[in-house]
Amino acid sequence: MQHQFDAIVVGSGITGGWAAKELTEAGLKVLMIERGRKIEHQVDYDTETKAPWELPFRGLGDAALYAREYAVQRKNRHFNEFTEGHFVNDHDNPYAKDADTDFTWFRSYQLGGRSLTWGRQCYRWSDYDFGANKRDGHGTDWPIRYADLAPWYDKVEDFVGVSGAKEGLAQLPDGHFQPPMALNAVEQAVREKIAAQWPERCLTVGRTANLTEAKEAEGRSHCQYRSICARGCSYGAYFSTQSSTLPAATKTGLLTVVTDAQVEKVDYDPQTRRVTGVRWIETKTGARKAATARLVFLNAGAFNSVHLLLNSASEAMPNGLANGSGVLGTHIMDHANTLSVIAEFPEFAGHTSFGNRPTGIVIPRFRNLETLDGNGFTRGYSYQGGALQSGWSRGKRMAGTGTAFKEGLQQVGPWRMVLVTFAESLPRASNRLTLGKATDPRGVPQLEIQFAHGAEEHAALADAKAQAAEMMSAAGGKVLMGMDRPGPGGSAIHEMGGARMGWDPATSVLDRNSRAHQIANLYVTDGAQMSSSACQNPSLTYMALTARACAHAVEQIKAGVI
């Protein structure tokens, strides 16, 4: 069969960009398909340099419009009048939920996907994470360990540009870092006081995909400390498809990009037991198009890649493509996420900082490492957050009118420290994706989400709240409040799983190379492949797994297997 392309990559976000880069750089002719609109680096970041007074709703956005068309996205703290163009229109892109499910699915349908809006935190997983399922019996054992991924983490970090501090922690391995951003005065003091009382607990600055050193060869400047990343960054100072992987892939001359194209199905040939290409709907015209390739990579985002597999059921594979195991769609996860503590630090009133650091701090997991010491949970949690001084908006909570009130708000407000917990989400068969009965406006069945956090996640958040308060008090803070109930599913925007990796084709969808057990030329390298969730932000791991899978695919082509 004569194919139009060597490879088709579905999706242009964090992993799609990596797949396009790696495959084109290996000499493959690649088609990358994106369901959303084209956004050109630097040219199309329309609101990047706008001031609030230049926008009709001063940056808050049109709440009436948001209620009608962005009913879910508006709940995202990064969604506002500056960034609304980088989030999906919920009205046009509906999804279904089981009656008992509360799930906020935050999405970005555009060239670059969520790489434009992501939180940029980059953390390696460790063998505590890859060994977790085997250790406590939840989920299925990962068919890889840290050693399999370490060289790929190196490669990915070098290209992405991750700033961070080496801390020598087994549970959060060091990587190839650019120089770290600095802790502020309160964070530095809290780090020292926590370390003095709990030597195994380490507060360190967030490891973030914001450059502290320019990558001039790639046209990327160092961070300007604006912290308005989600508007798009013309400096190319944070890693996105647009700033990084797309230029690299484009430079090869082997990349074709199609936007405004919603992939509907992956075609499968039961004779050869290979996928042969994909079909899509042009969202602007409704026209149906198709292309063929020797190789297909799914990088549509965890839930959308699963959706595509489910929707690609055929006579030969009636339960969904590559779903011989029957587990496709099951064991989805999202970190249980809550604000564990806010504490005041009045003794730092004589200190402030200048510039907007685009990352906070992290306190890596300290539970259930060498010994299982969690009360009611066997996995980990970690904190992210930081110390900050309040601004004028504190006045919304304060009594006062007139001159003294106005003059008071001219001052920098008091220091507060915030710790937000991300607790590991257990892989459960009951948390799953299916095709719903209703369709989207283009006639494609909606994805239906069934999800609930379990007792382990609640226990972890309860411990996290108690420990957060203890640490803040020990560090001299006055605890104001804290919570131990998770937000709705999806709150962490770390939704993952549904096409899990595993040793056994009878109980998993993908093999140890992110390739479908049943189909030798189909790879799924976004969050769908995850067998467990750890408690770290997952994007770096998705990128490393993607680069690794691409190398495997290229080997298979060279060996004549694909």
Place this chain on the structure above:
Amino acid sequence: MTGHIDRREFLSGAALLALALGVPAAAVRLSQIADDDLPSPRQRLLAREVSQIVLPRTGTPGAGEVGVGDFLILAFAHGLEDSRAPLAHSTDEPLRADGSLDHLAWLERTLDRASGGDFLGAAPHKRAQVLAALDAAAFPPGPPPADPSPWAKVKGLILTGYYTSQTGASQELRYELVPGRFDNDIPLTPEYRAWSSDWTAVEFG
């Protein structure tokens, strides 16, 4: 209740205000307001006056002077600060057609009652007193009230309107789009003015 202001008159007034203040048209873009949501001329004046009392002229212009009154009208028409959520309980307060509280009508009625009939006709010091009393009742010491006064949303939007205006953001406070560096620990002196462009600080209050 006085009748709704004539739409054309209202919009041209807004444009004149913009011209007079030298603020960009976006600051007072009221063409996006449905007829039903247009306030009476008196309510519009009240919104301006109340904004100015909350954040008066100091070394910089006050909130009323930079068009925050009209921002309030736009903000309430479009439901900012969740101000158009239908009320859960029955009330004799003025409602909009969608069942949400008409904040400007509420404000007008509340202030008129508290000042013995005509808030706008009262002496300046009396107006400031009446508003200060309303504010103090809405923000008592201790934890925030379970059923907040509508004043909390009015006040919140006055602050938003002012500190996101060019005057409030870049003259009263400081605005720097491109800091270019991060100084992690510098002395905080009483003369140090806060940054309206510290987005995280603004977001978390």
